[in-house]
Amino acid sequence: MPQYKAMEHTALAQPFRRSAAAHALGQNIGLILVCILLIASILAYCGIYYAAQERLPGGFEITSTVNNTMPLVLAALAQTVVVLTRGLDLSVGGMMDLSNAIAAVTLSASLGSMVFWSVAILALGALLGLLNGVLVAIGRLQPILVTLATLSIFQGLAIRVLPQPGGAVPEAYTAALVSTKAPYALLYVIAFGVLWSAFRRTRLGVSILAVGNDAQAARAHGIDLIRTRIAAYTLSGMLAAAAGLFLAANATAGDATTGNGYTLSSIVAVVLGGVSLFGGRGSAIGAMLGAFVSSMIVNILFFSHIDPLYQAFYEGLFLVLAVVLAEAVGRLVRKAS
Amino acid sequence: MTAKTAIGDMPTPAVEASNVRKAFGGVVALDGANFSAASGEVHALVGENGAGKSTLIKIIGGRLHADAGEVRIAGRKVVLSGPDAAHRLGAWTVFQELTLLTWMTVAENLFLGHEIRNSLGLIARGKLFSKAEQVLADVGIFHIDPRALVEDISLAERQLIEIVRAITQNPQILLLDEPTSSLVERETVWLFEQIRRLCKNGTSVVFTSHRWNEIRTIADRITVFRNGKDVGTFTELGEEEAVTLMTGTRVDVFFPPLPQAPQSQPALSVRELSGPRIKSVSFDLYKGEVLGMGGLAGHGHREVFFSLFGAEPHSAERIEMSGKPVRIRNPRGAVRQRIALVPEDRKTEGLLLPLSVRNNLTLTILRQLSRFGLVRVGEERRLAQTLVERLKIRARDLFVAVGALSGGNQQKVLLGRWLLAASDVLLLYDVTRGVDVATKHEIYELVLGLAREGHGILFYSSDAEELAHLCHRVLVMREGRIAAVLSQPGITAEQIVAAAMREHATV
Amino acid sequence: MTNKLHRRVLLRASGLALASASFAATPFAHSRAANKKKFKIALSNSYIGNKWRIEMENLFKAALLMEPYKSEVIGSWFNSGNDVSKQSQQMSNLIAERVDAIVLNAASPTALDGIIKQASDRGILVVSFDNVVTAPSALKVNTDQFEFGKTLAEFLAKKMGGKGNVIMVTGVAGTHVDLERNRGADSVWQQHPGIKVVSRYTGMWDSATAERNTASVLPSLPQIDGIWCQGGTDGVIKAFIAANRPIPPVAGEAENGFRKFMIGYMGHKVDGISIGQPPFLSLVALELARRVLSGTYPKKDITIPFPYVTSETVKVGETVFPNLPDSFFADFTDAGEHAVLKICVDAA
Numbered sequence A: 001m002p003q004y005k006a007m008e009h010t011a012l013a014q015p016f017r018r019s020a021a022a023h024a025l026g027q028n029i030g031l032i033l034v035c036i037l038l039i040a041s042i043l044a045y046c047g048i049y050y051a052a053q054e055r056l057p058g059g060f061e062i063t064s065t066v067n068n069t070m071p072l073v074l075a076a077l078a079q080t081v082v083v084l085t086r087g088l089d090l091s092v093g094g095m096m097d098l099s100n101a102i103a104a105v106t107l108s109a110s111l112g113s114m115v116f117w118s119v120a121i122l123a124l125g126a127l128l129g130l131l132n133g134v135l136v137a138i139g140r141l142q143p144i145l146v147t148l149a150t151l152s153i154f155q156g157l158a159i160r161v162l163p164q165p166g167g168a169v170p171e172a173y174t175a176a177l178v179s180t181k182a183p184y185a186l187l188y189v190i191a192f193g194v195l196w197s198a199f200r201r202t203r204l205g206v207s208i209l210a211v212g213n214d215a216q217a218a219r220a221h222g223i224d225l226i227r228t229r230i231a232a233y234t235l236s237g238m239l240a241a242a243a244g245l246f247l248a249a250n251a252t253a254g255d256a257t258t259g260n261g262y263t264l265s266s267i268v269a270v271v272l273g274g275v276s277l278f279g280g281r282g283s284a285i286g287a288m289l290g291a292f293v294s295s296m297i298v299n300i301l302f303f304s305h306i307d308p309l310y311q312a313f314y315e316g317l318f319l320v321l322a323v324v325l326a327e328a329v330g331r332l333v334r335k336a337s
Numbered sequence B: 001m002t003a004k005t006a007i008g009d010m011p012t013p014a015v016e017a018s019n020v021r022k023a024f025g026g027v028v029a030l031d032g033a034n035f036s037a038a039s040g041e042v043h044a045l046v047g048e049n050g051a052g053k054s055t056l057i058k059i060i061g062g063r064l065h066a067d068a069g070e071v072r073i074a075g076r077k078v079v080l081s082g083p084d085a086a087h088r089l090g091a092w093t094v095f096q097e098l099t100l101l102t103w104m105t106v107a108e109n110l111f112l113g114h115e116i117r118n119s120l121g122l123i124a125r126g127k128l129f130s131k132a133e134q135v136l137a138d139v140g141i142f143h144i145d146p147r148a149l150v151e152d153i154s155l156a157e158r159q160l161i162e163i164v165r166a167i168t169q170n171p172q173i174l175l176l177d178e179p180t181s182s183l184v185e186r187e188t189v190w191l192f193e194q195i196r197r198l199c200k201n202g203t204s205v206v207f208t209s210h211r212w213n214e215i216r217t218i219a220d221r222i223t224v225f226r227n228g229k230d231v232g233t234f235t236e237l238g239e240e241e242a243v244t245l246m247t248g249t250r251v252d253v254f255f256p257p258l259p260q261a262p263q264s265q266p267a268l269s270v271r272e273l274s275g276p277r278i279k280s281v282s283f284d285l286y287k288g289e290v291l292g293m294g295g296l297a298g299h300g301h302r303e304v305f306f307s308l309f310g311a312e313p314h315s316a317e318r319i320e321m322s323g324k325p326v327r328i329r330n331p332r333g334a335v336r337q338r339i340a341l342v343p344e345d346r347k348t349e350g351l352l353l354p355l356s357v358r359n360n361l362t363l364t365i366l367r368q369l370s371r372f373g374l375v376r377v378g379e380e381r382r383l384a385q386t387l388v389e390r391l392k393i394r395a396r397d398l399f400v401a402v403g404a405l406s407g408g409n410q411q412k413v414l415l416g417r418w419l420l421a422a423s424d425v426l427l428l429y430d431v432t433r434g435v436d437v438a439t440k441h442e443i444y445e446l447v448l449g450l451a452r453e454g455h456g457i458l459f460y461s462s463d464a465e466e467l468a469h470l471c472h473r474v475l476v477m478r479e480g481r482i483a484a485v486l487s488q489p490g491i492t493a494e495q496i497v498a499a500a501m502r503e504h505a506t507v
Numbered sequence C: 001m002t003n004k005l006h007r008r009v010l011l012r013a014s015g016l017a018l019a020s021a022s023f024a025a026t027p028f029a030h031s032r033a034a035n036k037k038k039f040k041i042a043l044s045n046s047y048i049g050n051k052w053r054i055e056m057e058n059l060f061k062a063a064l065l066m067e068p069y070k071s072e073v074i075g076s077w078f079n080s081g082n083d084v085s086k087q088s089q090q091m092s093n094l095i096a097e098r099v100d101a102i103v104l105n106a107a108s109p110t111a112l113d114g115i116i117k118q119a120s121d122r123g124i125l126v127v128s129f130d131n132v133v134t135a136p137s138a139l140k141v142n143t144d145q146f147e148f149g150k151t152l153a154e155f156l157a158k159k160m161g162g163k164g165n166v167i168m169v170t171g172v173a174g175t176h177v178d179l180e181r182n183r184g185a186d187s188v189w190q191q192h193p194g195i196k197v198v199s200r201y202t203g204m205w206d207s208a209t210a211e212r213n214t215a216s217v218l219p220s221l222p223q224i225d226g227i228w229c230q231g232g233t234d235g236v237i238k239a240f241i242a243a244n245r246p247i248p249p250v251a252g253e254a255e256n257g258f259r260k261f262m263i264g265y266m267g268h269k270v271d272g273i274s275i276g277q278p279p280f281l282s283l284v285a286l287e288l289a290r291r292v293l294s295g296t297y298p299k300k301d302i303t304i305p306f307p308y309v310t311s312e313t314v315k316v317g318e319t320v321f322p323n324l325p326d327s328f329f330a331d332f333t334d335a336g337e338h339a340v341l342k343i344c345v346d347a348a
């Protein structure tokens, strides 16, 4: 087969191959950058903390930071799944409100009640997420419109369930999710990281990324767009409900409005975590780390004692800088290799 | 000419479409078309841009549903719910517009939908790359790194991967929609080798192309489409008859004569242009000259074109436009220096698919068209209309989205845009890719007409035939350098290919 | 002494821009080591986006520059926006800083309970005011929101002679304050079967929203004999004027815009009552924290009566400021001679 031979020669004309490591670096640059960002912000925090307190942050500081970040970690996960499909889930905050409210009303100190209601709330989250998914995928409506509408609906339901802040979350529940003794909650983060890595290797995981990358191409590869999108929103709803449970556990009581801010901050965490808002690219692990970066920014600004009136300004500035820098470095690395 | 329309004693066709109708809004793409291909044959589907070839292939491939008519696979009537349904029946398609996922690796793309799994049922990533390497090596491809992101590989490489994806599935029916449009000679030869191998094993291959020599080489039978209908199936068909059938009129299919020798002042002089994949490229492009550029894909042509358009990092000792030194930092700067680029991949590098034909055509000249910041709409429409007629762009009207046009017509829109922009130097990068014979001829005329008007034209084509007939001189590139300069009269395609390959003889 | 303090505070606070400019210094910068026995008291505020909150915070900052706080307290202040997790994070940072007390205007009545408990467990005093918290370990300083709703409703009931149609413009749903005020009003309507609530919709405590929502429901409503409004009162009145409707008696918040109508602004003299949440709650909370820390006052919640004005008592330059914007909260001078003074004295 003479042509075969020729082909082989053409190939030999370009023997240059990048190593597996170089590929990994280039292709996971978002994740690597958020790791660097997190390490840098932790160092900055320790430095500033030391300057102000003449000691390093101890168990309490670490634990409370981790616990405080947990709801955002879950919210960022919820957001990531949808953003990867090139969608956006604005109802994350509303779902958290609802789950938070139901938890505060229903949970009682018995183990059975805690388990049953947690599962029930997660199932409800999945169901309402499914509703989002059906409207987006089958109804062919814009994700922003759909989830903006369901955001209001969920918030309304939440206020119905818990008209006035109150209720109580059993201490055992708080201890199980966000123990104040030590940063045990980090174990959840690790578990989610492992689960994500596995999920990324399932048919659904690949489909979600493919749909966000190029829906028409994904369809040509036999991926069911409707089913994939619905699954993504369902998963997102369930994760948002889980975020609401962490919120309730952290607060030890319910408030049907406290989840609202999480819609926006989950998007911020996702972006910080190197997930592309245009879909198809990014890792939920990055988004979780992004959530921790946002928390560290709050801590750093606190201990640097900037006039509180300007805190929001600096926070925004910091975020923009982080994102711009990450983007620039990412582009450079990809260009260079 | 032996025209055999009857199939007669043939066994059950591997794939058969009868009386298929498909309309997009008001545009009828298929109007009662019939088609059938037997096992073990290569069946070419030819027709003008917009004749409905891709539409038929998409229907058989499961991506579109026919409005009427039926599709039979191995004699059984099928209603395909999607591409995966077609896959299950052994029908695999390489679509005209590539469908690789750009943010995934080559290996992931190769196995998308039929991944290798480990004992936990999860996709085995470790094995993924070695398996991909194996699959590529099995079909004789060694130069594509399975770990690379599709984003980072060239269009030709993407096309190869897309082909490999389909042929490694042992398809019963293989549908190839203009698979060679971005391949160079050598890769086409490779593809034909693969096609023949599959046919020997009984695969039915449906093949479309606008290059007649390819059709002549590979096709066992040819079906001609015109305006969404089949107008005949042949075992032997000459190019001229084919074109007459496709267009309904007689069209000159030969290359037009070269215009007179170019002027003596250079429109563009390049000295020591270097970049990541180009090394010390120097040449002069004279006013009124069509300067060809040829060679194997991946040897730096693309980088030369994109560097001169300011879209790739580069350094140069000197670049002069009409004798004046210039620096081209970005595409905007290039446009200001009156340099225009018509790129290869219309989907990602030129057209705004959701916008209308008119908007796409006039995009680069909006400033000239505007008065007091407002676009003179009447003038804009007039200009666009003229171009549509001149290039025979088949669109329902000026307002239809470019994304809804057939592949070849999209290419014409892109070319038309830069024609409007009236640049001194035109960088034409594979502009006849996916364009039908008749239109190709018009494009040749256009290019030579522009040269006559004094524009300098740098012309890359993956079709060596075209270079040999259209250009005053041809620069052959190899490994980022200019390896040979061929001059008229007497350039032949063989000469160009030989110059591109010469190094292989010495290595 | 408190008298003098108060007047100076008010002086400073009324020069609004001035206040924020001159007090923007680093909170802990001065004399950390000078006196080890100084109490560290921090204000943790949530939202800072309206005039009321800014006045409230300015009062707190001003007080820190005056005796006795100047020599007894090292103060600091933080805003978190309506973001509970951020406020919670800031509070845990305050715990890390080992402050003695946290004066708290919370983003949520319940969502900070977890961190408040952790603070109390570490011996840190938490005094919450305005949007008070439910955590049992925190002290509460507030006006009686039930009374607020009730007083407004009673005023209307009297003006309307116990019968007629009222509309209720409510606040931000899901908050304690909104709920209590509504409950207060409903308790009055129950005693007057002749009064019918013909429409009940939210104004989000925001004049623009209240105006928009009123404008959209107004065409469908019969004659209105009384307006009960939690916030955004001037917006509601403007919507009535725009619709060419006669303006019935109005019971509303302390927006300057509303009070301008009470003195006959734009040719519309509105008969009404105006009640405001006094911004000096932050001062009372600070004072309470200081007293509790120094052991001169028991750990007890404080409820402050509402300062209010009616169309008869409203006074230009004192409780209404025709030259200031409508959004201004006109009530801090109400504190004037009696309110805070009395409370501080009471508290002592």
Ligand SMILES: Nc1ncnc2c1ncn2[C@@H]1O[C@H](COP(=O)(O)OP(=O)(O)OP(=O)(O)O)[C@@H](O)[C@H]1O
Pocket: B024, B025, B027, B028, B029, B047, B048, B049, B050, B051, B052, B053, B054, B055, B056, B096, B394, B395, B403, B404, B405, B406, B407, B408, B409, B434, B436
């Ligand atoms: N999605 C679509 N929406 C609207 N019109 C479409 C769409 N796809 C194809 N068409 C129209 O259908 C007709 C046939 O298109 P098709 O792509 O099948 O042509 P083709 O023969 O493959 O041409 P080419 O050689 O240029 O690829 C064209 O007129 C085209 O404009």
Ligand SMILES: [Mg+2]
Pocket: B053, B054, B055, B096, B177, B406, B407, B408
């Ligand atoms: Mg086509």
